[in-house]
Amino acid sequence: MSRIVFVLMMSLLVSLAFGQSQPESLPLMPMPARVQTGAGWLVIDSSFSVGTRGPNEQELQPALELFLNHLRRQMAMPPQDMKVSTNSPAQLVVHAEHGRKDVQELGEDESYSLEVTATGATLNAETPIGVMRGLETFLQLVQITPQGFVVPAVRIHDQPRFPWRGLMIDVGRHFIPLDVLKRNLDGMAALKLNVFHWHLSENQGFRVESKQFPKLQEMGSDGLYYTHAEVRELIEYARERGIRVVPEFDMPGHSTAWFVGYPELASAPGPYQIERKWGIFDPAMDPTEERTYKFLDKFIGEMAALFPDRYFHIGGDEVNGKQWDANPKIQAFRRAHGLKSNQDLQAYFNTRVQKIVSKHGKIMIGWDEVLRPDLPKDVVIQSWRGQDSLAAASKQGFRGLLSFGYYLDLMWPASRHYAVDPMSDNAANLAPEEKQRILGGEACMWSEYVSPENIDSRVWPRMAVIAERLWSAQDVQDVNSMYTRLDATSRWLDWLGLTHNSSYDPMLRRIAGSDRIKPLRTLADVVEPVKDYTREETAPVEPTSLLPLNRFVDATRPESETARRFGILVEAIASGKADDSARREAREWLVRWQNNDAALQPVEAQSFLLKEVVPLSHNLSQVSAIGLQALDSLQRGDRPGKEMVTTQLSTLQSAEQQRAQLLLMIVPSVRKLVEASAGETSSVH
């Protein structure tokens, strides 16, 4: 048999073994570009080894060790088991065509191919970063079966849709310690994200050591900042995971913390204090003084050396201009330079800063506000305004990143983030080369209401669906599949040490002051924090950075999985498609919720943190009672009186209002039941 015929026959055999059957049944997130499932599986046990093929062995070593560490943790293998094999053949053979660059760049090839059969697996990629992505896919495929831990036979060809897939964490408003950032980087790597955007300065805190201007951290941080050594440690940690680190120093606004140590930078005389409240504040750098630029030149020079990434974020958002308006010298400057508005003045500032950034070898990024046609075209616009703003920037030749729709602090459900696509609205109509300029996006974790204790639960698991949106093909849109895989992903992230699941009960126990948290958890499971900026608007006392985040709203999750599942049951019932078991399950839930208030009352009486929860708990019982009545009517087939329905709907309307800054997420479903029982099926879809 000639070699060619043999190869052809082999590839035919392999093709027969792999089909396109149900890749969505695999717990993969983000969904790879192409997945073919096969027959059989590769057993993973203590004899498992991973080895390299080709020239870049040395460079791949850290990634393979990291991979084995994760694999061992998933399976509880001792550290002596499962080796990186150097000479002997390995079960997983890894190959990278090229070596690694000293500093990871935007747009490096992240593609990989992974093929798993019953006898072994191969992972091929152009770059070590592609290998990292493929190893994460392999880890997600490991599952327990009657035969042991296995990876199912599969053939995957994968590459990202966008080259910039990021998470921004604001460590200014609340300081987030290095170890918390590290575990979030682990989560990012697991979801194939590749940019950590480190929002390092805010009115409420300046978080990096500056050796040039030590009063920045000494007076502007409450002692809560990262040393140079820590910054380097985090950058190296990120690099080992294929993640770039882009620093942001917000200017000329959002900069009160700078002025505590250096009031001469501001546009009004000091002294300044670290800001404790939230919002947009007046202090802004003085764009008319040369000393401002001298300071920034030295400062940016120092930071440009500390942060190796090519990109450097200068913020540039939300300058209200009040200090500029109030300063006659600045007004005179504006007139003298023909700057018609404060926007023009800020543009002047940005142009000066851009030159400094560029001089230090970096490319500038800024929020929407920095966009002016006369800026150099390499500037990147990060848009909190939306796809139209991005499209407009792209038409002017600027590259852009979408963050609108990806604000994790707004407490949206995963499905809503999932629906946001960087290429929608006006961006959908761009010419191909204009589309190229849309680099991807970044989720933003603004930190008014996050602490080291609950930040993971605000980022995860919802971050995973944004990661999928930015990595997977645009037509990966099935919300049911997404939620099924998200559930697996969320539990899987536990192995990385993320605390989004594990911190829930301890926080509830603190609030209850005891172990007996069952009724409290029943309530917590069906509520969500208020959305968008309602938390500001409904705050019982003015929130500050010094207030403890130990309230019920801080412990509850952004999205109620229980309410979502209940909603699916109700959809089926209201549309007449439910079976007995679905009706029984819905009833059991409602009965439990109806009885919950009585169970919770003794706990409520024990804790000052539960006082505000009393009306919410009461509402859950009342709403559930209404749901049970509607369910009864539906099952008996009789229609409730019109008056009764009116009363019920009015109670529901009231129960839909926030209590303790929380929303009772079963109300819309119960309304659906009431409407269905009243025969108003028009609203049921």
Place this chain on the structure above:
Amino acid sequence: MSRIVFVLMMSLLVSLAFGQSQPESLPLMPMPARVQTGAGWLVIDSSFSVGTRGPNEQELQPALELFLNHLRRQMAMPPQDMKVSTNSPAQLVVHAEHGRKDVQELGEDESYSLEVTATGATLNAETPIGVMRGLETFLQLVQITPQGFVVPAVRIHDQPRFPWRGLMIDVGRHFIPLDVLKRNLDGMAALKLNVFHWHLSENQGFRVESKQFPKLQEMGSDGLYYTHAEVRELIEYARERGIRVVPEFDMPGHSTAWFVGYPELASAPGPYQIERKWGIFDPAMDPTEERTYKFLDKFIGEMAALFPDRYFHIGGDEVNGKQWDANPKIQAFRRAHGLKSNQDLQAYFNTRVQKIVSKHGKIMIGWDEVLRPDLPKDVVIQSWRGQDSLAAASKQGFRGLLSFGYYLDLMWPASRHYAVDPMSDNAANLAPEEKQRILGGEACMWSEYVSPENIDSRVWPRMAVIAERLWSAQDVQDVNSMYTRLDATSRWLDWLGLTHNSSYDPMLRRIAGSDRIKPLRTLADVVEPVKDYTREETAPVEPTSLLPLNRFVDATRPESETARRFGILVEAIASGKADDSARREAREWLVRWQNNDAALQPVEAQSFLLKEVVPLSHNLSQVSAIGLQALDSLQRGDRPGKEMVTTQLSTLQSAEQQRAQLLLMIVPSVRKLVEASAGETSSVH
């Protein structure tokens, strides 16, 4: 009013405000020597501050910062809140009469007085270590109330019963990373333990870097060892918590890992490999060669410099003598030196080693076997044999530590450890000065079956009751009070990052391969791993250090809290003292358990790790069915037929046998129900 009259009146007023009422209702563990509760409470909020009075301010600073960190974590306060006050008056004023020694010593004064009123608190101690102990008491007193976080008014005078209260962790058989040790040191400090005994070498691994003999760690550790820097880091971490670190290098036995790099130390020619199995092995150092002592002199010199504590543990246990018997040269040496037995030969070795240890400024500790009357009297005997052995040593003038009864790897319930007192048996009859020589005790965490993932659940919370036995007065014996306070302590330890609670569900989820672990947890909640050394005897495959610890037995807890509570219900029912609600609760449990097997079966079919659990789950249902029948009989007041009872008891006897190395802990209670239903109340007490 004269000053004396005023002081008298004030102390009268304070006395009136404090009573002896129910100190056991406070969640304190170990119970302090003297507790008087008062009226009212001190509110702890963000304005709380702690300050020092007197000369040792600087030295107390780290302890106060650590205290505030814990307090902030308990209450979820931001790091900017709650300060160490330097000039202004503080709410908690701390005073230490003396400063701290460079190296913490055995027997330093750990007493403290803590007084809390509605307006403030004072903590007075002789030493900074006493202050640390008092601060831990303060933290345990913090509770949530309708008025906020408070500490109840209380007056406490406290000091330990024994000066040596330790935990030994064996990092030889399974390597335990530094961060895991650190969180266990946090737990130790919370329980006022003061010695971390670091068992650093074993047949299965040599765990410290030696610069003198680098092949020790290079060839004897699988790369799993602590560098000098890490050792120093841990010692400093312990010191900040008032904990001494005593290293143990086990010799002349338990030393195979040494011989991998240095076979010339052994009594038989090599080569040697790291031992993977468990047990007592033949290899032992050659006590007849001068090069052995030269090696040990250099090695102990190096380690004596690295570990500042005055005490140095040389192990000395379990030498089986086989290598010595087989070596003609060693036999000849024995004859030439008139050493009648291998015990005599080991005594010769110990005497030589003791001189080396002493030369390097240290006091030797060894296990029972090292005890020989001719050793210097400063040698300390650690007894795994028991109080009689301790008493004998004490009569010979040696000091001793009890570890018999405190072996955490034997999986005893807390109550059984709690009942072990160093001063019982022959030790109770010692003369006062002989009693003085019994320094205290140490719990031992031998690590055949612990990994970084489950070690916390093997140490905690049971360690806490041993800590109470060694700190509190001998007459603190109330088991109910102990379990109530242990429950609170266990949850409280979560805040220190210990994973004994949080690792439970993730381990069950790994085994189930899914989130749906409710029936698996129901089963896990009522079983316990087999006791003593039964795990060796019943092992399905020969256990080694390379086997993953991911079985059901590795995830379950040493003591079933559910079974214990069920036992209390059954006691009440069988003795006719139960009310309706107790009977209902017992019935609900039994029904749930009876139905559990059916719920678990679909999960069992998914995972190879659940195959061995099938019969255990089946037994739970069967046993529960018998319990329900007995409960029915008792409630109806009819007696079941004799044959039926015989069948039931025989089924229970079979169900009492281990399955999957686990015991079904409700069986004794169900037998009690059956016997009660049959009218055999004699066995009911």
